Amino acid sequence: MFNRIGVIGAGAMGRGIAQLLASSGQQVLLYDTRAEAIEDALSFNRNLLQRQVAKGKLSEADFDAINTRMQPAAQLEQLKDCDLVIEAIVEILEVKQKLFTDLEAIVSEDCLLATNTSSLSVTRIAAGCQRPERVAGFHFFNPVPLMKIVEVVRGSRTDERYIQGLVELADKAGHFPAITPDTPGFLVNHAGRAFGTEALRMLSEGVATPQQIDRILRDGPGFRMGPFELFDLTGLDVSHAVMESVYEQFYHDPRYTPSFIAGQRVAAGLLGRKTGQGFYRYEEGQKIEQPEPAAETVLINRPFWLQSDDQGLRSQVAAVLQTAGATLENGERPSAEAICLVTPLGEDCTAALTRQQLPTARTLALDSFANWDKRRTLMRQPAADANVVAQARQALAADGVPVEVINDSPGFVIQRLIASVVNLGTEIAQKGIATPDTLDRAIQLALGYPQGPLAFGERYGKQAILTVLNNMQAVYGEPRYRPSPWLRRRVQLDLPLTTPDFQE
Numbered sequence: 001m002f003n004r005i006g007v008i009g010a011g012a013m014g015r016g017i018a019q020l021l022a023s024s025g026q027q028v029l030l031y032d033t034r035a036e037a038i039e040d041a042l043s044f045n046r047n048l049l050q051r052q053v054a055k056g057k058l059s060e061a062d063f064d065a066i067n068t069r070m071q072p073a074a075q076l077e078q079l080k081d082c083d084l085v086i087e088a089i090v091e092i093l094e095v096k097q098k099l100f101t102d103l104e105a106i107v108s109e110d111c112l113l114a115t116n117t118s119s120l121s122v123t124r125i126a127a128g129c130q131r132p133e134r135v136a137g138f139h140f141f142n143p144v145p146l147m148k149i150v151e152v153v154r155g156s157r158t159d160e161r162y163i164q165g166l167v168e169l170a171d172k173a174g175h176f177p178a179i180t181p182d183t184p185g186f187l188v189n190h191a192g193r194a195f196g197t198e199a200l201r202m203l204s205e206g207v208a209t210p211q212q213i214d215r216i217l218r219d220g221p222g223f224r225m226g227p228f229e230l231f232d233l234t235g236l237d238v239s240h241a242v243m244e245s246v247y248e249q250f251y252h253d254p255r256y257t258p259s260f261i262a263g264q265r266v267a268a269g270l271l272g273r274k275t276g277q278g279f280y281r282y283e284e285g286q287k288i289e290q291p292e293p294a295a296e297t298v299l300i301n302r303p304f305w306l307q308s309d310d311q312g313l314r315s316q317v318a319a320v321l322q323t324a325g326a327t328l329e330n331g332e333r334p335s336a337e338a339i340c341l342v343t344p345l346g347e348d349c350t351a352a353l354t355r356q357q358l359p360t361a362r363t364l365a366l367d368s369f370a371n372w373d374k375r376r377t378l379m380r381q382p383a384a385d386a387n388v389v390a391q392a393r394q395a396l397a398a399d400g401v402p403v404e405v406i407n408d409s410p411g412f413v414i415q416r417l418i419a420s421v422v423n424l425g426t427e428i429a430q431k432g433i434a435t436p437d438t439l440d441r442a443i444q445l446a447l448g449y450p451q452g453p454l455a456f457g458e459r460y461g462k463q464a465i466l467t468v469l470n471n472m473q474a475v476y477g478e479p480r481y482r483p484s485p486w487l488r489r490r491v492q493l494d495l496p497l498t499t500p501d502f503q504e
């Protein structure tokens with residue numbers, strides 16, 4: 001396939017790409033304007049591989065073979081016999097354009113020029129070239145050997161055979177090739193925008209603390225890390241820059257609006273692990289865990305009333321109330337004493353109680369999207385009586401499952417976050433940025449979500465997701481939550497979210 005591959009830029013990404021390709025049997029030449037960077041990268045890779053030998057995961061013979069396949073190049077001209085060159089240099093458009101035009105004078109007519117850019121347009125990088133049809137994106141994730149996915153980005157003029165070449169190379173290296181057209185953020189950095197921006201939005205509205213939001217999203221949908229833990233790991237400066245870049249490139253579409261909170265925290269140096277303080281505190285790289293606050297103990301002297309036809313939820317609530325020594329009323333309407341629990345989809349507690357004409361002091365909301373056995377969410381509104389909140393919290397936690405009390409929010413935490421993820425995923429499918437299968441697989445591999453956006457939609461129910469979005473749009477009066485046509489059509493036609501549109 002490729003006889004010789006040049007990798008330019010021997011930083012974190014370039015060295016990883018060199019190691020991956022050499023390990024999968026390719027001849028690699030590594031070049032950098034700083035000679036010491038090449039040496040550092042090669043010895044870094046040797047150390048990594050040596051550790052695999054020590055663990056018995058790599059034979060001495062394979063170790064030697066891989067090392068022999070990774071060679072330094074002292075001059076750019078030494079890449080002249082390469083049939084693929086991948087650049088992973090600084091993220092500056094003009095510098096990348098110049099590198100590719102310089103390369104065109106060195107390599108053969110047919111040599112494929114690939115860029116590992118994460119935020120620049122592949123088409124714009126190619127636009128400076130004599131043969132833009134041989135330029136494509138080949139976007140890896142850090143650390144390259146462990147993140148088993150690469151985006152294969154088709155620029156506006158990229159020839160299909162080059163795309164196929166990169167797909168085969170990725171397959172051979174054991175990485176999933178996610179083919180995507182050249183659009184802002186490509187596939188992964190685009191799809192990932194919902195998780196962080198919606199979490200920041202909740203924080204800016206005082207819905208819950210970062211710790212609460214993280215706990216609710218780990219224990220509910222099953223994310224390995226909550227959004228604020230993830231910001232701290234990635235570095236808020238990096239995440240905020242991506243949020244701003246995608247927002248700018250989509251001409252300020254409110255789906256992508258970044259948060260002033262992030263901008264300010266970046267200015268303050270609250271970047272996360274690397275500065276020792278982000279949304280959490282770190283000492284010697286270890287997160288300092290704060291214990292969950294204990295709730296005061298109160299006397300439970302009111303019955304409960306639940307607005308829900310869901311028999312499963314009714315019996316779960318009845319069971320925990322029984323453990324607490326409280327009762328669940330069965331009437332159509334609550335008694336004059338009852339604590340009223342509503343279960344809105346996409347409405348806030350205030351809107352739900354107003355619509356249902358329930359007492360303001362005694363009405364709270366329970367999130368039906370929560371994972372009942374792990375963590376429950378109780379939502380209060382400004383008119384709620386504090387003792388009513390305390391009784392409900394205590395009663396609902398009587399079986400030992402923690403209850404998070406949050407402030408009023410259309411869609412609680414889980415509904416609004418999952419609905420945002422599903423909505424953006426379906427919009428990406430609608431725009432042809434990924435096929436349904438590629439979308440879900442890429443998001444799981446690159447972002448570590450327990451499911452892709454379309455699978456999330458099916459898990460929580462696509463009709464419920466659409467209702468959450470419609471109600472959020474109504475409550476906020478904002479186009480940020482407008483449902484994607486892809487989602488609405490598949491709900492109305494009762495088709496799986498993975499159903500593709502017709503193609504010519």
Ligand code: NAI
Nearest residue numbers: 009010011012013014032033037088089090091117118142
């Ligand atoms: P880095 O700063 O670790 O390494 C860049 C290397 O390129 C340096 O060794 C530098 O000396 C060299 N370099 C700069 N200009 C050069 C030129 N004109 N010719 C030859 N060598 C040159 O950067 P990193 O993190 O490896 O990123 C490289 C590229 O990969 C960027 O385009 C970045 O956006 C992209 N990327 C980075 C990811 C990450 O997590 N770090 C993830 C995915 C893509």
